[in-house]
Amino acid sequence: MQMKKKKSLPGQSSVSRREFLQTSAVAAAAFTIVPRHVLGGPGYVAPSDKLNIAAIGAGGKGRSDIAEVSTENIVALCDVDDVKMQGTLKDAEERALKLQSEGKGDGKSPLAKANHYKDFRVMLDKEKHIDAVTVSTPDHIHAIAAMTAIKHGKHVFVQKPLTWSVGEARVLREAAKKAGVITQMGNQGHAGEGIRLIVEWLEDGAIGDVREVQCWTNRPVWDTGMDRPKEIPSVPSTLDWNLWLGPAPFRPYHPSYAPWSWRAWCDFGTGALGDMGAHIFDIPYHALKMEYPTTVEASSSKFNGESWPVAEIVRYEFPERHGLPPVKLTWYDGGMMPKRPESLEPGRMMGDEDGGVLFIGDKGLLMCGCYGSQPRLIPETFMQDYKRPPKTIPRSPGIHQEWVQCIKEGKQATSNFEYASKLTETMMIGNIAIRMASKNTKLDWDGVKGEFTNMPDANEFLMREYLNGYKL
Secondary structure (H helix, E strand, O other): OOOOOOOOOOOOOOOOHHHHHHOHHHHOOOOOOOOHHHHHOOOOOOHHHOOEEEEEOOOOHHHHHHHHOOOOEEEEEEOOEHHHHHHHHHHHHHHHHHHHHOOOOOOOOOOOOOEEEOOHHHHHHHOOOOOEEEEOOOHHHHHHHHHHHHHOOOEEEEEOOOOOOHHHHHHHHHHHHHHOOOEEEEOHHHHOHHHHHHHHHHHOOOOOOEEEEEEEEOOOOOOOOOOOOOOOOOOOOOEOHHHHHOOOOOOOOOOOOOOOHHHHEOOOOOHHHHHHHHHHOHHHHHHOOOOOOOEEEEEEOOOOOOEOOOOEEEEEEEOOEOOEOOEEEEEEEOOOOOOOOOOOOOOOOOOEOOEEEEEEEOOOEEEEEHHHOOOEEEOHHHHHHOOOOOOOOOOOOOHHHHHHHHHHHOOOOOOOHHHHHHHHHHHHHHHHHHHOHHHOOOEEEEOOOOEEOOOHHHHHHOOOOOOOOOOO
């Protein structure tokens, strides 16, 4: 699908606080700044160095995202559910008191001075001093929340998957590039040690050329494959249901949608592939320098078009790239698993409890768990004999702090929208293949144009119509 080009965003003030943070090296020539270590010892972060961060989505995953960036000034919180907001505030208060009892703080919650909102559009219009925004909402809100923040010139951290659809990912990538903001997707394994070891070992030729990859997850761990609920219960008084729906089609409130099981529903979530692909799929996608696949096909348990299937298998084919041979990647979920390697020792678990990746090379096998954890050559005797190469890839302080650090240094993070959008696109065309599985056809994908070339019907799922006055 050919996406329309967006107009350039208005230029930012040449003396904005945000630009000062991004160009501190230049600013230092004009202003005298007392070094951090003089003010407060090693590791001290001066108040002038702290970012003003706002959170869109305070409950659920938002709670841990906020905690991870609480080294900065949390100036505003937004959540459509008062219960979720209060839970996060209480959690932060209790954590602050616990740290105080351990002699590690003053007992004051980092959220105590944050202003509260239900509508992120209102928050971003009013809070002019925000530098950066975290987005921790259901999948169908990711793109519109991130785009609104980008239009306000804010740096953005978005939980995985980056977007609900292929089209959203492409539009968001272009907008972030034009705005020049620092971006990051919340797939924490991308910042981990495991994925870096895997890249170093593969580049060292540990298992030769990789021509096949198997990925699997234990998801879904929620009820799925259901028909749409017929009951229409009352909306909780603490929840703004219209804001929760955002640009999605109207559905009467039901607890099977919110707050927990929205991942199961096609209107709001992206199923097991959307949930865990950004972690598990990310490992080979990054390590093998993948970009756009040429084909995708899928099969699944019964699919009613409303709630994602209980179990799925998705097969991708990637062409030669950067001197690497073509590779086939297969995704399994819902209890489906690849064939167990003969060289894997009896009684030894494949991956870990959440899933894993198996690289099949010309010279051997490499396996890891979800998030790239515990990478090992297979069998273990192969691992023990392998002389590991030097660690050459820069290590990360973690997916959240890496983003914070990159904002202050004026450089892009490792899972920035340029990378994360292409990974997300690849995952989402897998979901389209699941929708089209009854056709029993391998879909041909033109990644540059962003369209399926042999089945026009599939292109209808690349982008949704935005409703309720929302626009990207």
